[in-house]
Amino acid sequence: MAEPEKTKIKETPKTPEEKKVNGEIQKIKPKEISAETLAKEFKEHSVAEFFKKNQQMLGLSGKIRTLTTIIHEYVTNSIDACESANILPEIDIKVQELGSEYYEITVKDNGPGLTKNTVGKALGQLLAGTKFHRMVQSRGQQGIGAAGATMYAQTTTGKPVKVISGTGNGKAFSLELTIDPKQNEPKIENMQDIDKEFKGLAIQAKIKDVTYRISEQGPLEYIRRTAIANPHVQISLTDPTGQKTLFKRSSDKIPDAPKEMQPHPKGVTVDEVVTMAKYSDARKVGSFLKSSFDRMGDKAVQEITKMVSFDMNMDPKKMEWSDAEEIIKAIKTISFIAPTTEGLSPIGEDQIENSLTSIVQPEFLKVITRKPQVYKGGFPFQVEVAVAFGGNAGRASSNGGTEGETLKRMEVMRFANKVPLLFDGGGCAITKAVQTIDWKRYGIQNIDDAPLTVFINVISVHIPYTSAGKQAISDEPEVLEEIRLALMDSGRKIARHIIGKKKLKEKEAKKRTYLKYAVEVAYAIGELTGKKKEEIQKKLHDIVLKRLKLEEKEEQKELSDDEVDKEIEKETKKIQKTEEKKKGKKEKIKGIKKVKKEKE
Ligand SMILES: Nc1ncnc2c1ncn2[C@@H]1O[C@H](COP(=O)(O)OP(=O)(O)O)[C@@H](O)[C@H]1O
Ligand SMILES: [Mg+2]
Incomplete structure (x- = not known):
């Protein structure tokens, strides 16, 4: 076994932290600094600084x-x-x-x-x-x-x-x-x-x-x-x-001023209860609770009274931290009606429709407003979603299309309390919700090639922003789920539109083919029967149109969700097949080239 290397004794101190004691180099232990000395360094710092x-x-x-x-x-x-x-x-x-x-x-x-x-x-x-x-x-x-x-x-x-x-x-x-x-x-x-x-x-x-x-x-x-x-x-x-x-404005209506709301018991913290109690005019803790919190009635106050150890007739200004803690603990065990939502001020379906029509000019537009919901048990919020398809919807893609045409890719517009959010998209509940949607299910095969604008506005008296920059909404499960539900609902609406468009195209192609053949058939029948070809052609023409009209009536009946799903499944399979074929062809060509090369 090799001998451990002996540490050589240094001759002279090399750094200020070293000193020579009895011919040996030792490290100087840093001197402890007292609170008094540190206090001299103590500075205040303003929020502006x-x-x-x-x-x-x-x-x-x-x-x-x-x-x-x-x-x-x-x-x-x-x-x-x-x-x-x-x-x-x-x-x-x-x-x-x-x-x-x-x-x-x-x-x-x-x-x-x-x-x-x-x-x-x-x-x-x-x-x-x-x-x-x-x-x-x-x-x-x-x-x-x-x-x-x-x-x-x-x-x-x-x-x-x-x-x-x-x-x-x-x-x-x-x-x-x-x-x-x-x-x-x-x-x-x-x-x-x-x-x-x-x-x-x-x-x-x-x-x-x-x-x-x-x-x-x-x-x-x-x-x-x-x-x-x-x-x-x-x-x-x-x-x-x-x-x-x-x-230009597309509406002359100033939105109704949002009403001030009281905090819901399920959304408050001990600190907030203590602070609110200090500023309350109420004379007793019981009346303070009733007058300061949303949905706090006599029954809830009675239940809290049973659970706390202090006197609820006490002056709220005298409330201590531990008292407030007891209140919050009690609140956790009681069920309350969900918060009032009248303080929320959505943009409104008509208003969103007006502005998207005038600014995006889409071929198809659908606005969906979900009912108000609550996150963390105490904060009401609401989601408004709009989908715009075709026209100027979507974002010009930097990839560009073939033959000079611009490719349109899906554009997601995020808003919180009607304010556009342009930054920090990756960490935002809205982006996350959009990413969880399988757009193929709704007839959008490729989001990088779809003239689609998705508008999402989340409103709340307390938006759970991820930071002071207020550019992303944190992914509270309830918020995420509401956005997802709204998106799925709008997805079905787009799917219906896309299917309708496809059917119309097919019908037009059918009509063209029928009418083309009508000319030839009329000629042949005319030859055989000796009757006037123009008359036969006109009759055939009428028959074709009548038949197509009947089909149209049938189609005007709104498709059920199941039918929409089926149609899209059919479409997706078709696209998959052509893609596989293309891939197969490419691979075949590759194979041939390889064989050729090997031969060479
Ligand atoms: N254009 C304005 N017209 C009238 N008041 C304004 C205007 N801009 C700012 N203020 C006032 O200045 C305050 C501070 O604005 P700001 O620092 O942006 O904070 P915040 O908007 O969060 O209240 C506002 O609360 C408002 O009272
Ligand atoms: Mg401001």
Whole structure:
């Protein structure tokens, strides 16, 4: 056995962590640092500083994504503001190129505007806004969109955001805005009254390290989808070349304002119960529960009373963490009626139909609204799906078709609370649901070659987003299942349409053949009988048409689901057969070539 190698004793220390003791090199043990010393290093960090360092959390990363995200933040704010003020939204966006990867974005709306007092906090302070702590379906909810954009502008260009706000009664003012990230406070400069007749809010931000692209994730596509999901919004985009695209509204109806909802007992946490109790005006825990939670009645309160160890007549402000824990534990064992769903505000079937017809101009369109459902036991949500087939539906495929024609592939449009989701598709429940569908079953043999647009909108007072960037919905089983059911339902509708189209084609071919033969048969009968060929031909013609009409009547009866399934199965088998034949032929040719080569 080999001797273990002896460690050589070093002559002199090689690193500062080593020292010589009694002629031997030893490692110096690092000195322990006290809490007092560490306390000197203790610093605070504002939320603005946090997001300044973590802008990707707000979707502000990537050159194309950042530009689209900033426009998205301004646009959603404009629509939210107009809707809450009962104004039909009119939004104009302009993107100007100022230099390499350097742009100026202007978004102007006709909404209520902001006051001199609120403008600073609204656009220059993170986590400030009018929409949180409310169980109401809205686009924004965190109060980080507009201020996040202000911060991005100042950190990439050093320039303030310019704002004009006006009431439309000759009163308007302008200002320049930055954020002090240390304090998370707005810094307003040059605020002045202006004599312009202006109604609404206009924001102008200069931003760098971004690119304008016409792509599936670019601003134009974002605006197009916003217009589709919001038929009452008129929106235009002027791109860096000066070209203006206007999406006119296809409806004059402002959606009914979504109602504020109370949280459902099955959806609340201990922390929420404690916080809500602190702010409650109720005098007893029992009445606090009844007045603060959806579906909480006397019976449920009685049951909870039996299960908890504290006095339910206690002042809710005195409630402790352990008391709230007991309440939540009790709630888990009680069954409640599902949450109220009247706070949900879907786009509506007619509205979706209007906008998809005017923007996508499909040959066939079907909209399906599912009934509201609940996820995690406490959060109501609803799914709206539309399928558009033919016409301008589908996305031009980069592969391209043969002989110059463009191939169309299936296009999936994802929305949450009517806001288009263009990023993080891979992790989204909508994409996952679409991927689980076997489209072949519905007559779509190849999704890379199908003029099909699938529109999916998920609405909820609390969309389970996967991150603060709000671009993907987490795959709660109930949400996933609802989307799947809606897709399967729409799949059957497309299948019917595709079969109908195929049958029509077949019938036309049949008619052409019959009529062609009618001419020849008429000639032959004429020869044999000596009767006038024109008359015979006319009679045969009438017979053919009558026969086809009868067939048509038969076909107009709506096909049952089983019949649709059968037809599609037939079609799929046919396609499989031709594909196998093609493959067989190819292999044969390959075989012949191989043999030839071997002979050579
Ligand atoms: N175009 C606008 N018109 C009127 N108010 C606006 C507009 N944009 C933003 N606001 C106000 O500024 C607040 C903060 O906006 P934002 O930071 O995007 O957060 P959020 O939209 O999540 O509330 C909004 O809640 C709203 O009160
Ligand atoms: Mg917002």
